[in-house]
């Protein structure tokens with residue numbers, strides 16, 4: 001998907017919500033377990049219920065890999081089920097020496113036909129660039145993550161006084177452009193958010209960590225939105241596990257609607 005198409009979808013739906021499909025057999029409602037493919041049935045109902053409120057979907061690949069070969073089938077069915085006008089993110093956090101990254105890119109962009117994949121920057125430019133050679137496909141580079149362990153390396157101060165995550169952002173900018181690269185910035189990082197936005201005013205930011213991890217949609221939106229939208233805010237557990245009963249899809253729709261309605265307020269202020 002092109003930058004412009006994504007931006008148009010955001011204004012059409014008045015939403016920059018990404019629904020995280022972190023779907024696990026021990027978390028989905030028990031009545032679905034009798035289905036042939038319980039996770040696909042769950043995803044299908046979640047997608048149907050939330051599609052009016054979301055512009056992107058992000059299956060976290062770990063949840064599918066954990067199921068073995070059938071998990072990959074479920075993932076493929078889920079991605080095929082999603083309408084073509086939503087932005088799809090393979091949350092796989094990949095990155096390796098060049099020829100291996102090339103294969104990861106083929107797996108997610110050609111075989112599964114995702115629009116984007118999350119990539120770790122640790123191995124440097126030659127591990128990321130192979131992902132950037134595919135038309136209309138995106139790299140979403142981990143920059144400043146939402147988890148506690150982000151303190152271990154990402155905030156490490158370099159000789160020039162800047163934190164490591166800032167170097168990642170600055171150095172990676174010439175690997176691609178704002179039309180094929182996004183950055184992951186955790187919603188729990190609002191103290192750093194304004195400065196990051198200054199460094200990369202045009203890039204889309206994928207922001208996980210609202211809902212279950214406690215990030216504030218208001219603060220992130222006020223700082224992070226730009227004239228093209230510029231944000232994809234993810235919630236996984238807060239939406240998909242809003243209820244563990246038969247009404248789970250309705251409850252997911254309600255959670256997604258609440259986020260979308262708040263997003264509309266911020267978009268209308270642009």
Ligand SMILES: O=C(O)c1cc(=O)[nH]c(=O)n1[C@@H]1O[C@H](COP(=O)(O)O)[C@@H](O)[C@H]1O
Pocket residue numbers: 020022060091118144145146147184185186208209210211212213234235236237238
């Ligand atoms: O790359 C990600 O999506 C990601 C980066 C990050 O810094 N923090 C983070 O939580 N995530 C992912 O975003 C999702 C967050 O899920 P919830 O906390 O349930 O909304 C999970 O799939 C995480 O793997």
